[in-house]
Amino acid sequence: MRIATWNINSLRARMDRVLAFLERHDVDVLALQEIKAKPPQLDLAALEQAGYEVAAHGLNQWNGVALLSRVGLADVRTELPGVPTWPQDETGVVEARALSGVVGDGLRIWSLYVPNGRELEHPHYGYKLRWLEALRAEGARELAESAQSRTAFVGDFNVAPFDEDVWDMEFFADKTHVTPPERAAFQAVVEAGYADVVRPDHPGPGVYTYWDYQKLRFPKKEGMRIDFVLGSPAVQSAVTGSFIDREERKGKGASDHAPVVVDLEF
DNA sequence: ATGGTTGTGCTACAA
Numbered sequence: 001m002r003i004a005t006w007n008i009n010s011l012r013a014r015m016d017r018v019l020a021f022l023e024r025h026d027v028d029v030l031a032l033q034e035i036k037a038k039p040p041q042l043d044l045a046a047l048e049q050a051g052y053e054v055a056a057h058g059l060n061q062w063n064g065v066a067l068l069s070r071v072g073l074a075d076v077r078t079e080l081p082g083v084p085t086w087p088q089d090e091t092g093v094v095e096a097r098a099l100s101g102v103v104g105d106g107l108r109i110w111s112l113y114v115p116n117g118r119e120l121e122h123p124h125y126g127y128k129l130r131w132l133e134a135l136r137a138e139g140a141r142e143l144a145e146s147a148q149s150r151t152a153f154v155g156d157f158n159v160a161p162f163d164e165d166v167w168d169m170e171f172f173a174d175k176t177h178v179t180p181p182e183r184a185a186f187q188a189v190v191e192a193g194y195a196d197v198v199r200p201d202h203p204g205p206g207v208y209t210y211w212d213y214q215k216l217r218f219p220k221k222e223g224m225r226i227d228f229v230l231g232s233p234a235v236q237s238a239v240t241g242s243f244i245d246r247e248e249r250k251g252k253g254a255s256d257h258a259p260v261v262v263d264l265e266f
Numbered sequence: 267a268t269g270g271t272t273g274t275g276c277t278a279c280a281a
Binding site for chain 1 (some may be wrong): 272273280
């Protein structure tokens with residue numbers, strides 16, 4: 001089974017790229033982030049024609065996540081237990097940043113769009129840290145229930161876990177994504193039992209999944225590794241290969257993120 | 267020249 005994760009930065013704007021990507025790489029399951037749409041706005045006919053079931057969770061124009069699967073899609077969930085909301089609860093607004101389903105041979109895959117954090121002084125930064133702690137708790141609960149659970153947390157984590165995951169640490173000295181609290185929150189998910197299954201085969205430095213649209217970051221090879229596939233022990237031992245599809249960042253109409261692809265054999 | 271973007275939805279905002 002081939003799974004992938006991709007921050008698509010608007011599914012409607014890039015439906016053609018998604019369809020071409022699925023076909024080109026023979027992808028069974030694709031987790032998308034930043035779909036930037038509410039489900040009724042999506043025209044899913046072409047995806048369904050291609051054999052994919054779709055679950056989408058979107059509540060506003062900024063974020064939203066989806067799962068596409070041609071190997072079954074059962075028990076869809078749209079909330080991580082205990083995850084905080086943003087903006088503050090009194091507005092009544094919540095976000096769509098997590099969606100999971102059970103695909104293939106009993107794999108629960110979560111499509112996650114971790115809060116960005118914005119600036120260090122911004123309330124969104126604390127929200128990001130609390131969000132990651134809720135993810136850790138859910139991951140720990142899942143493995144406490146069954147150490148054999150096939151669970152994958154995939155998506156845009158908006159954290160560069162190591163210095164080698166950004167092109168220039170000096171540039172990020174006063175910015176989010178690299179601060180010790182963010183890295184500790186990410187590492188806590190890893191230590192709960194969910195390893196980055198791509199890094200061993202694709203060590204850095206210079207291995208990135210995101211390049212800002214601005215300042216010619218892509219041609220200058222100034223990117224960040226912030227998109228991950230984190231797998232429970234059962235998933236880790238099923239990995240047979242992986243790659244980052246850097247080609248998808250090229251050309252007109254590219255997302256600012258590249259897809260991350262992982263092959264699994266249970 | 268010290269900048270060079272993009273999507274959504276309506277002109278600001280998020281990334």
